[in-house]
Amino acid sequence: MVATIKDVAKKAGVSIATVSNYLNNTNPVRKETATRIQAAIDSLGYKQNYMARNLKAQRYTDVGVILPDLDNPYYVQIFQGIEKTFHQSKYYLTLAFSYDDPEREAEIIDNLLKKQVAGLVLVPSMVDNWKFYYHHLVSRDKPLVILDRQIDNLETNFIAFENEKAIADLAKSLIDQGKRNLVLITGPRKYREEQLCIDAFLEVCSQNDIDINQALQVYSVGTSKEETFRITTNLLRRFLPDAILTTNGAGAVGIIESLSFLGYSTNDIPVATLGEERWNKYTHSISSLSSQRPAIQMGEQAAQLLLEQLKSPFVSENRRILMTDKILTKEPHPVRYAQYQPIQIDRNGQTLKVLLLDTYQTHALSGLFSNFTSATGIAVDATSIPHPELFERIIQESRKAPGDSPFDVVMFDIPWLYTLASSKVLADISPHIERKEINPGIFLPRSFEYFSRFEKGHYGLPFMYAPQILFYRKDLFEDPFNKTEFDRLFKSKLRPPQTWKEFNAICEFFTSHTDHISYGTSIPASHPEYLAPEIYMRLFSSNSQVFDKNNQVTFSNPRTLKAYIDLIKVMKHVKPNYLQTSDMDAVKDFLLGETAMLITYPSFLYDEELISANPGILNNIAHSNIPGNAPILGGWSLGIFAQSEQKDQAFDFIKWACSDKISDYFALMGGYSAVESTYLNDELTKLYPWFPLYHSTYKTTRPILPPRTASGKIVSQNKIDSIICHGVYELLKDSSDIPSVIEKTHKALEELILSHEETT
Known part of the structure; x- marks a missing residue:
């Protein structure tokens, strides 16, 4: 009943x-x-009977329109057509954006129904969930028009372009021009229309005896200009195509930007796209080949179908309309270059050797090297070294005679600056700074003090900024059962933890009191480089210091005791293989859904391979300050080896790599520069919503800087970290107690200072 x-x-x-x-x-x-x-x-x-209510009241005049976004001109034109048709009617439009987030779209539909909208026009994101649309709309006789993306098993109005035919025609046109090494970039394959485009592309290539390596030549991750910029930049490191096709104009913008940035033009690599319909072909159109699609007409037809159903809801038949594109071929024209256009300099085929940390972000930077090479004529040969090995490798290279070391440029961690500068491993770049060859004002405040300055000189430029951030799973923290159960067990609200005691409680809850996830978090402790940040951030939040302002050891104090108790307690409620876990292992655990929380440097979070293995994970990740709000200022600089014989060219490179001219592009590739404007960029903030937090967190970060002895000698930060971590490893193995470890660590640090003082 x-x-x-x-x-x-x-x-x-x-x-x-x-x-x-x-x-x-x-x-x-x-x-x-x-x-x-x-x-x-x-x-x-x-369930409310919306149709009966509307017929009775005869006063509901709002119509909902749900589009993915307005970044794509195609959707702008669709809305223009809808608005044009409804303008002369009694109905008013309510426009909302799903950003292709199913949860957001479902919430929008629920809210529109509560507002008693008369009908909807939408581009759906939940194409594999026909039951949702049926139960919320169709079964309630709510007039509905679906655009662009077909939903199987749903009987309703549908309008789309024959995308697969247009892609086939574009591919055939390029092949007829002698282009055989083709690349296709589409939206996600879950949308049938995108899969049909892929099938049509492969069929045309097969008919023309062209073998396609789908892993290298077909990409189905999205068509925003940011995504296609990243895909194209990575692609050009491995494969040089004859032409690139994409399924929308917004994607073409990112492809062209990448080509221009890396020194190519659309005469070198033509770009073909669906859906450019503009009268201003000379000033707007940028692709070499495109289809002309009347998106405004699509919007008009959608609005007309909905009006017919609103007028005669019980007799109007649902209709399926497929619209066709017209292929437009353009004469070659000069490409619009990216903003960065440095002076061309002939360097006679020189090559710079660069020693980098082995991380996703530096791999991303290497994808941009062609921009530097096209501007200067200097090739870049990069070698990447894992974090635990990098410092020793730098020291080894510095001991070689001038001309024997292959490296010119080196990437180094902030705590290493004093040691490397005082040991004359790094060249002083102060003359370049004094000549104002780079503007220190582009960087985050006081960056030069932390990343570059030692005594009266400068020994590097700020390259990568990395504050510690708490990331957590929104779905787990917002789950009603988890919230109720946590409140019952711990007499507190389930929220992002603000203290370490609260962090420990949440870790215990997710590890031991719910089946929704395996562990609260992972702690990386396989090497001192990974464990040390876990110790320092707890020491900082407890206001404990390893050394005072006079460089005297002050480690043994009640605040250190509290920090150690917080750390050891949580180890009972984390993934138990912490002694084999690296920082990237902890990231993997989080992105693959094993842990509820992750504290890490943001530069480690973005891993394209892991994210592609768990699509949509970024939409389900929220971010907050770490417990205690006393994060370590993580960061890396680029400097020049003192024995390099190409110091001027090396400075050209580090100035390029650290500049505001490439920082936004670096961010699109997954990197995090020390340039402040990147974190204030509205477009990047929409893409990476955690950027404002990164920017605000900088004010509370604290760098780890090594102390000096009484005579002014720099104490190795690596040796300090090793001593502190050695004590914690004893605790993790249950071979000592906390007070004894703190006291032994204090004495070992004093002996370290004394040994440096005695060393000539």
Whole structure:
């Protein structure tokens, strides 16, 4: 038996009028009452009959339009067509954006239904969930027009372009021009239309005896200009195509930007795209080949179909309309170059040797090297070394005679600056700074002090900024069961932890009290380089110091005791293989869904391979300050080896790599520079919503800087870290107690200072 509003009112213990106020938002309802009403609705399976209500009231004049975004001109034109048609009607449009997030789209639809919209036009993101659209819209006789993406098993109005035919025609046109090494970039394969484009492309290539390596020549991750820039830049490191096809104009913008940035033009590598319809062909159109699609007409037809159903809801038949593109071939024209256009200099085929940390971000930078080479004529040969090995490799290279070391440029961690500069491993670049060859004002405040300056000189430029950030799974923290259970067990709200005690409690909860995930977090402890940050951030938040302002050891104190207790307690409630876990292993655990929280440097979080293995994971990750809000300032500089015989060319490179001219491009590739404007860029903030937090966190970060002896000698930070971590490893192996370890660590640090003082 179908539940009625009277049944809901009875079960919730309220009047029918109160239920009506809640459903229709006509009058405010108290939170407690609203909760009871919603519980009754869910229990009874009550559904409103929107069509009957509309016929009775005859006053609902809002129409919902849900589009993925307005970044793509195609969707702008669709909306222009919808608005043009509805402008002369009695209906008003409510526009919303799903950003292809299924949860966001579902929430928008629910809110529009509560607002009693008369009908909807939408580009769906949940194409594999026909039941949602059926139960929320079709079964309630809500007039609906679906655009672009077909939903199987759903009987409703549908309008789309024959994308697969247009892609086939574009590919055939390029092949007829002698182009055989083709690349296709589409949206996600879960949308049937994108898969059909891939099938059509492969079929045309097969018919023309062209073998396609799909792993190298077909990409289906998205078509925003940022994504296609990243794909194209990475592609050109491995494969030089004859032409690139993409399924929308926004994607073509990113492809052209990448080609221009790396020194190519669309005469070298033509770009073909679906859907460019503009009158200003000389100033707007940038692709070499495109299809002309009347998107405004699509919007008009969608609006007309919806108006017909609104006028005659019981007799209007659903219609399926496929529209066709016209292929446009353009004469070759000069490409619009990216903003960065440095002076061309002939360096006679010189090559710079660069020693880098082995991380995803430096691999991303290497994808941009062609921009430097095209501007200067200097090739770049990079060698990447894992973090635990990099410092020793730098020292080894510095001991070689001038001309024997192959390296000119070196990447180094902030805590290494004093040691490398005082040991004359690095060249002083102060003359370049004094000649104002780079503007220190582009970097985060005081960056030069932390990343570059030692005594009266400068020994590097700020390259990568990396504050510690807490990342957590939104779905787990917002889950009603988890929230209720956590409150029951710990008498507190489940929220991003603000203290280490709260962090420990949340780790215990997710590890031991819920089946929703395996562990609360992972702690990387396989090497001192990974374990040391875990120790320091707890020491900082407890206001403990290893050394005082006079460089005297102050390690043994009650605040250190608290920090160590917090660390050792949490180890009982983390993934147990911590002694084999690296920093990237901890990231992998989080991205693959094994852990609920992750504290790491943001430069480690973005791993394209891991993210592609778990699509949509970034949409489910939230971010916050770390517990105690006393993060370590992580960061890396680029410097010049003192024995390099190409110091001027090496400075040209580090100035390029650290400049604001490439920082935004570096961010698109997954890198995090020390240039402040990158974190204030509106487009990048929309792509990476955690950027504002990174920027604000900088004010509370603390760098780890090594102390000096009484005579002014620099104490090795690596040796300090090794001593501190040695004590913690004893605790992790249950071979000592916390007070004894703290006391032994204190004495070992004092002996280290004394040994440096005695060393000549």
